[in-house]
Amino acid sequence: MSEEPGGGFTLDLSDDVREMRDWVHEFAQNVMRPAAAEWDEREETPWPILEEASKIGLYSLDFFAGQWLEPTGLGTPVAFEEIFWGDAGIGLALTGSCLAAVAVSSSGTPEQIGEWLPQMFGSPGDVKLGAFCSSEPDAGSDVGAIRTRAVYSEATDEWVLNGTKSWATNGGIADVHVVVASVDPSLGSRGQASFIVPPGTRGLSQGQKFRKHGVRASHTAEVVLDDARVPGRCLVGGKDRLDARLARLAGGQAAGEQAAMKTFEASRPTVAAMAVGVGRAAFEYARDYATQRVQFGRPVGQNQGIAFMLADMQASVDAARLLTWRAAWMARQGRKFTRAEGSISKLVAAETAVRVTEQAIQILGGNGYTRDYPVERMHRDAKIFTIFEGTSEIQRMIIGRAVTGLPVR
Secondary structure (H helix, E strand, O other): OOOOOOOEOOOOOOOOHHHHHHHHHHHHHHHHHHHHHHHHOOOOOOOOHHHHHHHOOOHHHHHHHHHHOOOOOHHHHHOOOHHHHHHHHHHHHHHHHHHHHHHHHHHHHHHHHHHHOOOHEEEEEEEOOOOEEEOOOOOOOHHHHHHOOEEEOOOOOOEEEEEEEEEEEEOOOHHHHHHHHOHHHHHHHEEEEEEEEOOOOEEEEEEEOOOOOOOOOOOEEEEEEEEEEEHHHHHHHOHHHHHHHHHHHHOOEEEEEEHHHHHHHHHHHHHHHHHHHHHHHHHHHHHHHEEEEEEOOOOOOOOHHHHHHHHHHHHHHHHHHHHHHHHHHHHHOOOOOOOOHHHHHHHHHHHHHHHHHHHHHHHHHHHHHHHHHHHHHHHHHHHHOOOOOOOOOHHHHHHHHHHHHOOOO
């Protein structure tokens, strides 16, 4: 999506984005898909796949940063759609470090970006991970309920973190954790900040590893912080900026965007693109099956009930993609989501992925309900998109506020 010279409008992808799309698609088709069922059953991080992706430059800071900075804003959604078309579980393992990277790059100092982002990806033969830790057992959508505390020790110039984080992708196994904690509980979400927890920090450990309904190849666990001490320089954005923000709040002024919310806002179109990839994969599999599966002497796709379902699936996936591209393009051009365009993209894409994968199972019938066919896994994987990084209900609330101008709760 771009504006051509002279004011024209086009949805054509640039040559660079098309070449990247085809390259990522090839990796998804030849490396990810053949391994998808195995890693789903193993419920383990697919380190060999990460290593292969690192060798070719797909799992790398350079690749993800390059797509994030692509001029039209479509590099990341196009790449993520292809990765998640390959497989959502392995896809989340490949992209799970990006949220931590976004948290630091969107609010951190140049020095923090230069020091910590490379350590979230590593290099071939030394693959590394990042983890963004915001949710807690009693604080998911309600980020204002975060209880993890960060207390500053002026004597040692350290922050001491205590609390338990939940549902952290790569939690406990990451090399670099970015933790959202409260520095002033009386201010709720406005009194929170993000902290980089370096590799090997004493006091950080993995808690419960979750056994999930879907995206099983992605590691999800609790992160326990027990007097974890991090250097003062690891406060994302720096202490001067935090002190200035708290001073503005004390004076009754607006404090600007809260770090965790800024991270989620930036990531919504990318999560939408993941959901589009899963929905598209399910549609394509069901379409091909319907043209080859013969019942009552003809392909099942020749029946109106099936053909109409496929028509709706195709239309829904295309609509979700266009909404995702719009939000990604707006974000890259620096345009505010005044009508909650980011939330709209995530809501529609997530709900579409769940519906389309369910329809794919229906088209395959009994076969679709078995693990011998991938649409069963796709359906399990799709559900997470209506839950993580802002539930569908939260997205509707955000959209409702934008639509009405009222404090919808």
